[in-house]
Amino acid sequence: MTAPTTAPAPSRTAAPAWVPACPSHRLQPERGVAVLLPGGAQAALFRTHDGALYALDNTDPFTGAAVLSRGIVGDRAGEPTLASPMLKHRFALRTGASLDDPEVRLATYPVREHDGRVYVAARPH
């Protein structure tokens, strides 16, 4: 099973290093997991109800806590969103943009699914 992925193909310039995140069956729709990346960064990885995969920085920029993987996935006017469990700030899953503060945008990570496993890129887009 290959794709779906978020946005650009993984091999655009230099091929990103892919970090194995978890077996596909561990990623329940609309329920995130945290992924530890080389160097100590963390990604929050999600699958939405339509099967699409998204990964964002796991750290809530408003509070500094690494908890975004534990937020609630939903939508605003059809656009998939994530609500932080800390103070309920919402982010667009596609872009990482904060829906509460135009100055804030989370890093997003390429994701791919291959052979029953989900992978997150070691570095953001």
Place this chain on the structure above:
Amino acid sequence: MARLIVIGNGMAAHRLVDALTRADTAGTWQATVIGEEPRPAYDRVALSSYFDGAAETDLALPDLSGRAHIRTGERATAIDRAAKTVTTSTGAVLGYDTLVLATGSTPFIPPVPGADLPGCHPYRTIDDLDAITASARTATTGAVIGGGLLGLEAANALRLLGLDTHVVELAPHLMPAQIDQGAAALLARMVADLGVTAHTGTATTAVRPGADGRAAALDLDGTTLPAQVVVFSAGIRPRDDLARAAGLEPGPRGGIAVDDTCRTPDPAVYAIGECASHRGTVYGLLAPANAMADTVADRLLGGTATFTGADTSTKLKLLGVDVASFGDAHGRTEGALDVVVNDAASRRYAKLVVSDDATTLLGGVLVGDASGYAALRPLVGRKLPGDPLALISPAGTDTAGPAALPDDAQICSCNAVTKGELCAAIAGGAADVPALKAATCAGTSCGSCVPMLKTLLRDAGVEQSTALCEHFAHSRAELMEIVRATGTTAFSELIARHGTGRGCDVCKPAVASILASLGNGHILTGEQAALQDTNDHFLANLQRNGTYSVVPRIPGGEITPERLITIGEVARDFGLYTKITGGQRIDLLGARVEQLPAIWARLVDAGFESGHAYGKALRTVKSCVGTTWCRYGVQDSVTMAIDLELRYRGLRAPHKIKAAVSGCARECAEARSKDVGVIATDKGWNLYVGGNGGFTPRHARLLAADLDDATLIRYIDRFLMFYIRTADRLQRTAAWLESLDGGLDHLRAVVVDDALGIAADLEADMAAHVAGYRDEWRGVLEDPDKLARFVSFSNAPQAPDPTISFTTVRDQPVPTAPVHLGMPAAASRT
């Protein structure tokens, strides 16, 4: 700047200063208020609610101390009109340019022997109420002299204090000033249902002392009635002594005579409220006092307002009985005709007084069901919209709605707000009842016109949205009904059929709570897991650094030494910070996600269960030590608290629920600050509900008194389930109670009298909850699939989150600020 002195700090004085200082934008007036009570002005009309659970702060009127100089605890002792000064009890001599007398009235105490004995009280001030409460502590029987409106309120107060209560009225029937014989007969029957005995056409000839020198009995025209507390409510006398001493002539029946501008013959002196005599009438009601205050405020600012008499209509709930009287209730107009519906069997009496040609409404009386009052009162003096009998026959009142009224009809008689003013406010953007109240003051006093406000909004096409969020057009209560009626068990099914999109952090946890309230298995089973807030998802409380805290259930706060030691050992072994909570439990803070199962395993082995500190669910039932240990306890509060906590453990609700049980009236468990408060009496348990309130603190209010154990639990079952079914999302019991149409009385009707016929259904729901309870921590420990979610990282399950670190404060670990490790530059906040 001109100096205004107001003598008296009651509701009329408050209204005057409020109205004047609001309108006096130029700062023409500097107002000083002299009040003999030691507290700021309060809502004396609501005084009786003090016995029904209201605190002194609930009676407070808006603070005016920033707008006027309020001298409390000080009495005016003399007025020198020539020098334009007022002398006070502190010796101060204050000069004025204008003086307003708002000295109110004193209760009339009939000159019977013994009326001054200890145990005899007037019913006028908060201090009087406190004194009555103190007297009632050693009494079993109480009597009220006077069966008027206030007398019946006083009787209810004595009843709520647990006394066997009598009312003695000289006139042939109760409430002679407001209602007729037929209405009074029904009222007496309904009052008797509540255990209050009315003695009408009866004079009190003496109060007799007992051996202790306190009141013990009443002599009534030949018979004797035991009464250790005697409350006098036999009318009021205007306080005009200060004015008389200053040479101002009284009115024909006492009171300070004023003209249509509320001015005395001295152009620098006005009088308002219950001390004023206008065209020979002394009004003892709030609406005329407010109208007089408004008139004077306007005059002081150069206006031309006049007071030409006032509406004396009344709608009250006395001892839980609706009573309303409006217009010419006694049919004194020449040729007036009565149209009466007297249905004693269904406890309902309604009379309309109409003109001799039956076309014009002159007045009316309603007892038992006064729901027609708001629609009928504004019609007084106007052409009837239809057959008068149809207007008062059951279900006929709909024909008299505000649509039929002209713009100048008063909708709110307390604050003299007309339909036209309300419609203008709606046109100006007031889109709900609170906005209308803020814009016009309508509905802010007695509240009887609030249903009319809603009708006006509806008639104007204003829709009041109750939608939960963009995904559901329904309120939480409506969704609850949909889920119950359709047996839906999955969010995806619910949103597909009744909503749009994929949900959000508002509707998902709300639906999760509804599903959990209706018993849909473990909250992490299947799709339900993705609905939960992080707290519910990890069955622990998320703290600021991303760690969780764990709170084991300690029912009633009772714990064995062995279990205490276990909690200590767990905290030590996992390096957790420990704190005793406000709810008699122990909070273990600083656990990382991957540590939670091992912590629970140790606690569950020792016999602990989840305390649901993470959920919108029952938290604790606090208790004192009750009769087991306490010298003063009158019931076993510990056993009751434990029984209640075990009964309702795991119960999910629109908001968290806390309860407490106190073993006596000393209230060491602080039960009245809880959603459900139980306080022991020597006859059983008093049940209080709707306390706490969050940002706006609330005291719980008395729902039912002197209950046995089984009845107490049955009423709490009904109360909690009714709340769970009908409250809004995240609405505490206090706010829910305030939002209920009919408030506490309606709640009592549902819970105690089963007025909606749903009590058995509510009890069955609770029985199902009790039978279906399973410990959620154990549920995770026993299920490998659920257990697998409790990892730090999906690719490094036991690696601690590198952003979490602790420092030591007072020998315990506390979080350092979250550390941003490897935080990409793209994530920035300026």
